[in-house]
Amino acid sequence: MNFNRNDKCWCGSGVKYKKCHLEFDEKLMELEAKGYIIPSRDIIKNQEQIEGIKKSSAINNGALDVVERSIKEGMSTEEVNKIVHEYTVAQGGIPAPLNYEGFPKSVCTSINDEVCHGIPSEDIILKSGDIINVDVSTICNGYYSDASRMFMIGDVSEEAKKLVEVTKECLYKGIEAAKPWGFLGDIGAVIQEHAEKHGYSVVRDFGGHGVGVEFHEDPFVYHYGKKGEGMVLVPGMIFTIEPMINQGGYGLFIDADNDWTAVTEDCSLSAQWEHTVLITEDGVEILAK
Template identity: 70%
Template sequence: MILNRNDICWCGSGKKYKKCHLEFDEKLNRLKNQGHEVPTRDMIKNEKQIQGIRESAKINDGVLDLVQEKIRVGMSTEEIDKLVYDYTVSHGAIPADLNYGGYPKSVCVSINDVVCHGIPSEDTILEDGDIVNVDVSTIYNGYFSDASRMFMIGNVSEEHAKLVRVAKECLDKGFEAVKPWGFLGDIGAAIQEHAEANGFSVVRAFGGHGIGIKFHEDPFVAHVGKRGEGMVLVPGMVFTIEPMINEGDYEVFIDEDDDWTVYTEDGGYSAQWEYTVLVTETGAEILSR
């Protein structure tokens, strides 16, 4: 759709095009003509949408804060699921995981060699020495947010504590690489370099994703890459960064019995942290953590 300067902007802000996204579109078109991959308009959120995602993220962070307060040795992952469900619905929100693609629970709880999508169960009990990822996603007034944290249960070995720490450092380095008019490849490169420098590997089969209006949107956010490559990052983009860092090889497989639980191929431990991130005019902001 071609807009005139005085038309209402395509983004939904209600402002005139010349006062809103005209210069933005001109810059994006120049980059596209130079051969760069650029985001489509539906990947760019307006102020109202960003505020909606912020409100969802407040609840999402509250859920993770509660889990952080309660998680302990001897707790079942089903108890974690109940905490997540009860807190979320009591705040007028919906757990985004519940019934998504047939997923049966409100949260993913992934322990030790489970990379992601671990299904809560009364039979799965947290033990001393476990490392645990709790991945929470929330829908509030139609807006989505998503974040995860690692928890070390009891006395965790030095090697596994290092894995958890380095995974968090990888996430933070990936976030620091987010710059307006930078590239998606900058994120993956920062993560990959730090993980491999510490003797770990980065899972390729899964990555981050656009989020906000839907649970999973474009773009796909790879956690490996090369600087200066991939889609251009522009203000208004909202996506997750969620590197999965393995102590051994990066290969994984999905449990054939439940079609959800992802394990490391070699049985090594895996750690993951996740942010929902907004690209701003001057840098980036963590919306959920």
């Protein structure tokens, strides 16, 4: 849809187009004419949406903070689920995973060789040496946020500890590479380089995603690839960066018992850290972490 200079801008700001997104759109059209992939308007968030996503993120961060203070050896993953559910609801939010495409719990808890989408259970008890990813997603007033953290339980091996630390480094290198008017491929390239430098592999089957108005939006964020490739990153885009790094190969399978949990094909350890980020005019703002 084309806009006249004096029309109100398509972003919903209420400001005239010429004073809001006209120059922005002209820059995107120039890039598109050169063959670059540009984002559609529906994945560029306006200020009202950004504020709503920030409120959702605050609840999401709080839930993970409570888990961080509480998680320990001898606790069941169902207890982790209860902590997240009760905190989220008490803060006026809704746990986004609950009943999402049939997922039965309010949080994902993935242990050791589980890559993602582990289902909490009273029968799964955390023991010393475990590494666990707790993935929390929140809806607040219709806005979504998403983040995960790794936790090391009791006496963890040096090799497990290194995997967790390098995976977090991969996340932050990816965030540093996410620059306005850069490319999605810049993120994946630096993550892949850092992981493989340490002898690890990057999971191919899952990646980051746009988030905010829906749970999963465009773009898909690859955690491997080449610099200068993929969609152009522009201010107003919000998406997750969530590298899943395996100690062994990147192959995986879905647990036939629940049709959800992804497990490493070679039984090697897997780790993941996830933040929701906003591309700004001059860099990146971390919203959910």
